[in-house]
Each structure stands twice: as C-alpha cells, then as structure tokens.
Amino acid sequence: MLYQGKSKQVFETDDPRRVVLRFTDRATAFNGVKEAQIGDKGRINCAITTRLFAEVAARGVQHHVVDQLSATELLCERVEIVPVEVVVRSRAAGSFSKRYAVAEGTRLDQPLVELFVKSDALNDPLINDDAAVALGLARRWELAFLKETSLVVHQALAAFWAGHGIELVDAKYEYGRAEGRLLLADELTPDGARLWDAKTGEKLDKDVFRRDLGDLGDTYRALLARIGAA
Numbered sequence: 001m002l003y004q005g006k007s008k009q010v011f012e013t014d015d016p017r018r019v020v021l022r023f024t025d026r027a028t029a030f031n032g033v034k035e036a037q038i039g040d041k042g043r044i045n046c047a048i049t050t051r052l053f054a055e056v057a058a059r060g061v062q063h064h065v066v067d068q069l070s071a072t073e074l075l076c077e078r079v080e081i082v083p084v085e086v087v088v089r090s091r092a093a094g095s096f097s098k099r100y101a102v103a104e105g106t107r108l109d110q111p112l113v114e115l116f117v118k119s120d121a122l123n124d125p126l127i128n129d130d131a132a133v134a135l136g137l138a139r140r141w142e143l144a145f146l147k148e149t150s151l152v153v154h155q156a157l158a159a160f161w162a163g164h165g166i167e168l169v170d171a172k173y174e175y176g177r178a179e180g181r182l183l184l185a186d187e188l189t190p191d192g193a194r195l196w197d198a199k200t201g202e203k204l205d206k207d208v209f210r211r212d213l214g215d216l217g218d219t220y221r222a223l224l225a226r227i228g229a230a
C-alpha cells in the first residue's frame with residue numbers, strides 16, 4: 001500500500017506508472033472527527049466515479065482512470081496530487097454560506113471557483129492564486145488550467161445530474177501531475193459534492209452523514225439506482 005486515505009487506499013502495481021485505487025466503506029466528516037462504516041459505500045462510490053469520469057472524458061477532459069478492476073477498485077495512472085483543492089459552486093452552501101453569511105441555497109449568478117490548500121493539518125484553508133504560487137503548491141499556469149478545467153468538468157457533471165432530476169450545488173475537484181500532463185484525479189462521488197433533488201431539495205450527498213439527516217447507505221443506494229449504474 002502506498003497511501004491510506006480517509007475513504008480510499010492506493011496500492012502500487014507491477015507497472016510504476018499505474019496504481020490501484022480501492023474505495024472503502026469508511027465515511028468521515030469534519031477532518032476525521034466523525035466517522036462510520038457505511039455498508040456498500042465503497043462499491044457505490046466506485047461505480048459513480050467510473051460513470052462520472054466517462055462523462056467528463058466525453059467532453060475532452062483528461063483524467064487518471066484507466067479501467068475498473070473490480071466492484072471497488074480502479075486502475076489509475078500514478079500521479080503526484082497537486083495540493084490544491086478546487087471547489088466549484090453553483091449555489092451558496094457549506095463553508096461559503098458560513099464565511100460570507102449567505103443563506104444556503106442562494107443561487108450564484110455564475111459558477112464560481114475557490115481554491116483550498118489540501119492539508120489535514122491546516123484543515124484545508126481557503127487560499128488565493130498568489131499565495132498558492134508563493135508557497136510553491138502550484139505554478140501559476142497550473143492554477144489557470146485547474147480553474148478553467150474545473151468549470152468545464154462542473155458544467156458537464158451538472159448537465160449529467162440534471163438529466164436525472166438532481167442539481168449539482170457544489171463539488172471539489174483534485175488534479176495530479178503525470179509526465180508533464182495535468183489529469184483530473186481522485187474521485188467523483190457524493191462524498192465530495194452537494195447534490196440536491198431538483199424538485200424537493202432533498203440532500204443526496206455526504207451532508208446526510210455530516211448533519212445526521214438520515215441513512216447515508218440508503219441515500220447513496222437510491223442515488224446509484226437513479227442514474228442506472230447499479
């Protein structure tokens with residue numbers, strides 16, 4: 001094992017350019033303060049990730065997934081993760097609502113991009129381009145590419161979810177460096193996005209766990225069934 005994350009494990013393979021990403025049933029929130037095992041979560045998030053990476057690939061976005069190996073495992077290109085998390089928001093929610101005292105659900109005129117430092121030790125603080133460059137987290141051209149690509153990815157995924165009666169409220173995207181290329185990396189799951197039922201506003205993402213709104217396993221199973229990827 002190369003790396004043990006909060007909800008995924010990364011394994012080496014015989015090929016130094018490839019890794020195996022294994023999705024586990026672990027759910028965490030508030031930087032690991034709250035945690036639980038959610039039956040089936042690994043399988044569901046692996047299936048959703050596979051489906052969504054195919055969706056963004058169809059829009060010409062290069063990503064790290066090579067193949068699905070099993071119900072919970074993906075073969076991926078080995079990348080060096082850029083330690084900057086890119087959040088795209090279509091409506092105010094979560095930390096944005098808190099930081100600026102904007103009611104959750106307030107629609108934003110156009111999707112906006114925020115950058116955060118990927119650091120558990122620092123609790124993923126908000127950062128701007130100048131500080132990220134000054135700290136050596138990313139080059140300026142990389143940040144420009146990350147932000148532009150994230151808007152394309154977000155638009156593609158918003159259209160996908162809208163087709164299933166679901167609104168993509170916000171999401172976090174991560175990228176990796178691989179032999180001079182920047183690839184969309186990590187996962188695309190309801191752990192790292194806010195998804196609201198377009199009609200009822202019901203939350204269909206990890207906020208169900210963070211805020212004790214119901215059974216996360218049932219929520220994720222229903223979500224997978226809705227997109228027909230079960």
Ligand code: 5GP
Nearest residue numbers: 087093094095096170171172191192193194
């Ligand atoms: P917020 O900044 O409002 O807490 O999060 C914005 C969006 O990015 C949400 O969809 C949230 O799930 C996602 N996000 C932000 N940081 C993280 C993180 O460290 N891990 C995960 N899984 N998602 C995150």
